[in-house]
Amino acid sequence: MTGTPHRFLYRVRFRECDPMGIAYHVHYLDWFEYARTEALRDAGMPYKAIEDGGLTLPVTHLEIDYKESARYDEEIIVETTPELSASTVRISCHYRVLKAENEQLLATGRVDLCFFDPKRGRPVRAPEKVVKVLSSPS
Amino acid sequence: MTGTPHRFLYRVRFRECDPMGIAYHVHYLDWFEYARTEALRDAGMPYKAIEDGGLTLPVTHLEIDYKESARYDEEIIVETTPELSASTVRISCHYRVLKAENEQLLATGRVDLCFFDPKRGRPVRAPEKVVKVLSSPS
Amino acid sequence: MTGTPHRFLYRVRFRECDPMGIAYHVHYLDWFEYARTEALRDAGMPYKAIEDGGLTLPVTHLEIDYKESARYDEEIIVETTPELSASTVRISCHYRVLKAENEQLLATGRVDLCFFDPKRGRPVRAPEKVVKVLSSPS
Amino acid sequence: MTGTPHRFLYRVRFRECDPMGIAYHVHYLDWFEYARTEALRDAGMPYKAIEDGGLTLPVTHLEIDYKESARYDEEIIVETTPELSASTVRISCHYRVLKAENEQLLATGRVDLCFFDPKRGRPVRAPEKVVKVLSSPS
Numbered sequence: 001m002t003g004t005p006h007r008f009l010y011r012v013r014f015r016e017c018d019p020m021g022i023a024y025h026v027h028y029l030d031w032f033e034y035a036r037t038e039a040l041r042d043a044g045m046p047y048k049a050i051e052d053g054g055l056t057l058p059v060t061h062l063e064i065d066y067k068e069s070a071r072y073d074e075e076i077i078v079e080t081t082p083e084l085s086a087s088t089v090r091i092s093c094h095y096r097v098l099k100a101e102n103e104q105l106l107a108t109g110r111v112d113l114c115f116f117d118p119k120r121g122r123p124v125r126a127p128e129k130v131v132k133v134l135s136s137p138s
Numbered sequence: 139m140t141g142t143p144h145r146f147l148y149r150v151r152f153r154e155c156d157p158m159g160i161a162y163h164v165h166y167l168d169w170f171e172y173a174r175t176e177a178l179r180d181a182g183m184p185y186k187a188i189e190d191g192g193l194t195l196p197v198t199h200l201e202i203d204y205k206e207s208a209r210y211d212e213e214i215i216v217e218t219t220p221e222l223s224a225s226t227v228r229i230s231c232h233y234r235v236l237k238a239e240n241e242q243l244l245a246t247g248r249v250d251l252c253f254f255d256p257k258r259g260r261p262v263r264a265p266e267k268v269v270k271v272l273s274s275p276s
Numbered sequence: 277m278t279g280t281p282h283r284f285l286y287r288v289r290f291r292e293c294d295p296m297g298i299a300y301h302v303h304y305l306d307w308f309e310y311a312r313t314e315a316l317r318d319a320g321m322p323y324k325a326i327e328d329g330g331l332t333l334p335v336t337h338l339e340i341d342y343k344e345s346a347r348y349d350e351e352i353i354v355e356t357t358p359e360l361s362a363s364t365v366r367i368s369c370h371y372r373v374l375k376a377e378n379e380q381l382l383a384t385g386r387v388d389l390c391f392f393d394p395k396r397g398r399p400v401r402a403p404e405k406v407v408k409v410l411s412s413p414s
Numbered sequence: 415m416t417g418t419p420h421r422f423l424y425r426v427r428f429r430e431c432d433p434m435g436i437a438y439h440v441h442y443l444d445w446f447e448y449a450r451t452e453a454l455r456d457a458g459m460p461y462k463a464i465e466d467g468g469l470t471l472p473v474t475h476l477e478i479d480y481k482e483s484a485r486y487d488e489e490i491i492v493e494t495t496p497e498l499s500a501s502t503v504r505i506s507c508h509y510r511v512l513k514a515e516n517e518q519l520l521a522t523g524r525v526d527l528c529f530f531d532p533k534r535g536r537p538v539r540a541p542e543k544v545v546k547v548l549s550s551p552s
Contacts, residue, residue, distance in 0.1 A: 014313065014323070015306055018152065019159045019210060020532075025473040026153060026447075029440040030291055037290065037349075047290070048349045059439040063477035072157060073313075073324045118434075152451065152461070153444055158394075163335040164309075167302040168429055175428065175487075185428070186487045197301040201339035211451075211462045256296075290432065291440060295486060297433045348433060 005079040006039035009100065012074050022069035028097065029062065032111055035078035036093050043133045050115075053127060057113045060090070064109035068099075075100035084134040088126040090114045091134070143217040144177035147238060150212050160207035166235060167200065170249055173216035174231050181271045188253075191265060195251045198228070202247035206237075213238035222272040226264040228252045229272070281355040282315035285376065288350050298345035304373065305338065308387055311354035312369050319409045326391075329403060333389045336366070340385035344375075351376035360410040364402040366390045367410070419493040420453035423514065426488050436483035442511065443476065446525055449492035450507050457547045464529075467541060471527045474504070478523035482513075489514035498548040502540040504528045505548070 010031055018024040040047050050057060070076055079096040095109040117124045126134075148169055156162040178185050188195060208214055217234040233247040255262045264272075286307055294300040316323050326333060346352055355372040371385040393400045402410075424445055432438040454461050464471060484490055493510040509523040528537045529544075540548075 013306075013310060014156065015162055015164060015309055017157045019155045019157065020470055020472070021157045024153055025476070026440060026443045029443065030289075033291055033440075034289060046349070056434055058434070058483075059480060061477070061479050062439070063475070065475050066473060069472075073322070151444075151448060153447055158332055158334070163338070164302060164305040167305065168427075171302075171429055172427060184487070194296055196296070196345075197342060199339070199341050200301070201337070203337050204335060207334075211460070291438055293433045294428065295431045295433065295435045300429055302429060 005081040005094075005096070006035070006042060008035035008038050008078045008080065010034065010076050010078060012070050012072055012076060014072060017072045020069075022071055025064075025066060028064055028066075028070075028107055028109065029111075031076075031078050031097070032062075032080075032093070032095055032109060035080045035095070036082075036111070039080040039082060039093075045130055045133050050127070050130070054117070054119070055124065055127070056116045056118055057091075058116055059111055060114050061112040062110065064095075064107055066107050068104060068106045070097070070099070070106050076106065077103070082134060084126060084131065088115075088131050089123050091126075143219040143232075143234070144173070144180060146173035146176050146216040146218065148172065148214050148216060150208050150210055150214065152210060155210045158207075160209055163202075163204060166202055166204075166208075166245055166247065167249075169214075169216050169235070170200075170218075170231070170233055170247060173218045173233070174220075174249070177218040177220060177231075183268055183271050188265070188268070192255070192257070193262065193265070194254045194256055195229075196254055197249055198252050199250040200248065202233075202245055204245050206242060206244045208235070208237070208244050214244065215241070220272060222264060222269065226253075226269050227261050229264075281357040281370075281372070282311070282318060284311035284314050284354045284356065286310065286352050286354060288346050288348055288352060290348060293348045296345075298347055301340075301342060304340055304342075304346075304383055304385065305387075307352070307354050307373070308338075308356075308369070308371055308385060311356045311371070312358075312387070315356040315358060315369075321406055321409050326403070326406070330393065330395070331400065331403070332392045332394055333367075334392055335387055336390050337388040338386065340371075340383055342383050344380060344382045346373070346375070346382050352382065353379070358410060360402060360407065364391075364407055365399050367402075419495040419508075419510070420449070420456060422449035422452050422492045422494065424448065424490050424492060426484050426486055426490060428486060431486045434483075436485055439478075439480060442478055442480075442484075442521055442523065443525075445490075445492050445511070446476075446494075446507070446509055446523060449494045449509070450496075450525070453494040453496060453507075459544055459547050464541070464544070468531065468533070469538065469541070470530045470532055471505075472530050473525055474528050475526040476524065478509075478521055480521050482518060482520045484511070484513070484520050490520065491517070496548060498540060498545065502529075502545055503537050505540075 016027040077098040081094040097107040154165040215236040219232040235245040292303040353374040357370040373383040430441040495508040511521040
């Protein structure tokens, strides 16, 4: 999964657009969740499997830079590049949002998540399987 | 709590408005949840207490009639009149959404919820306390 | 478009699930919007074209009956059957939400929209093209 | 408005909580919008007045660090400290989210917005009134 970013195709919904006629800035974070979920699924490691294994993946940090607006009914590509920290406790997902039509860059972002054990109440190392998937070339 | 409806004052948020410059129709249901939560709290029976007692309150039916638009930054009143069914298994909340400025009617609606026991996997009678609160005049 | 319902395949998102671990009831209305948009697009009449023609399509009424819960990461089918009123001023969309795996019925619903001319401030008849599409067998 | 941060009291809603039973991370950004709107209103400069003056205020950058979870029905305080850039083209809002009960720090964040003239299609200096409000001690 290292190297090539995962691509998620999405169409901007009416409910996501604001009185300026453009996608409301907060919904980019929803798109990041959708893209991340599909990136993990396509890598053979669905988020639900991590959860069923007793761990959760809370978000610890996020940031976005907005370049251009996404408009109603427009198709966009959300690129996800996950990166495991050296300790394997944290995944950083790096994002680029592109207009599907011409690959114009609309936004860049990053979301950090940590593997968390709710029973012990603290961050833990990633499961072996996750480490294998995120270390192998995609 | 029978008789006089509970009033919840709310200001329409930017994120709730769509490209037509008005509140997106789905958010009325969010307002119903906010108003219902405060109506139950003010009646001395917070939703959280019902949940802590081991029951949930899933929505089984809802309906809305939209009359006029609610606009960005406008203050509205959400009126809730809860009504317990004869069997006490179901609460029907009757709603009116009014423009705060002149009490113009914007929408009417209804949301039905049932008392549900997740352990037994089926609807149950309302707890004694709820019956008492919802049967006494407000 | 009369007769056979349009089918929209969707996967329940994490952000749509509540502390009961199931899809929060309000999001069904979001899914109805997504399904309606794709039903109109597939019928050769994208919502954006109606809007570009100077009309809007506000929701005037909606209702849902919930039968069973939709769960996180589950695939669902949202069936839309649009029906034009005799006056052509209103479209009623009839919905069924099914579990994709076994077509178990999760919910039924209806959303009414009217063709509205913002310049004249009142409901109007549907454009000729819409009448043609919605009257022909699908 | 320089100096003392503005405080916005809020109660976490059921619809904002996820299957982990805590507020879904994206909703913190919604709270930032609510708090910012009230901070500007209390400073005598409602967002709507800026918009009515022909300008918009798109978000250009945001970031959040999450420390502890906010739980269902819990009261939180969202502190906003707005800061005008030297060129007056940009406002940076600095945020702290606190548990109301004991002022425990739940999250910190920042949202940058720029004054934008949609007719000229480019960022512009802040209106005189905004400069005055944001430069005076609160």
